Amino acid sequence: MRWNLRLTAANKGVWKASELQRSLAEHGLVISAGKMSGLWSGQPVSLKLEDLDVICVVLGCEISDLLIPEPEKVRRPGEETGRQAAVAAGPAPVVVPRRRDGRSLPPT
Numbered sequence: 001m002r003w004n005l006r007l008t009a010a011n012k013g014v015w016k017a018s019e020l021q022r023s024l025a026e027h028g029l030v031i032s033a034g035k036m037s038g039l040w041s042g043q044p045v046s047l048k049l050e051d052l053d054v055i056c057v058v059l060g061c062e063i064s065d066l067l068i069p070e071p072e073k074v075r076r077p078g079e080e081t082g083r084q085a086a087v088a089a090g091p092a093p094v095v096v097p098r099r100r101d102g103r104s105l106p107p108t
Contacts, residue, residue: 002068003043005055012059017041020058029054 014020021031027053031039038044050051056063 002070003039004041004066006041008059008061008065010083011065012061023058027054027058046097087101 009015009020014023017036020040021033021036024031039047052063052066055061055066061093
């Protein structure tokens with residue numbers, strides 16, 4: 001997912017993080033300057049769903065305006081690269097069943 005807060009805010013006429021921070025506070029979401037800076041200029045590590053609701057209300061936007069899916073970044077089965085491909089290409093280990101009491105199993 002790509003975080004798209006800054007562009008969404010600009011499209012709604014909000015050009016400064018401090019302006020958005022004040023609007024969020026008016027709606028009950030008080031965010032520190034440090035966290036606001038991270039939301040404004042970077043990709044947040046975590047964000048509460050309730051906070052996303054408030055951001056959407058303040059900006060008059062949908063969640064799809066803030067979060068842009070990037071499915072091309074997801075590794076799919078069979079798409080192995082680098083070290084994973086080398087490990088997968090090696091021979092599979094032979095599994096030999098053994099009894100718990102130490103005796104050998106009968107021949108097959």
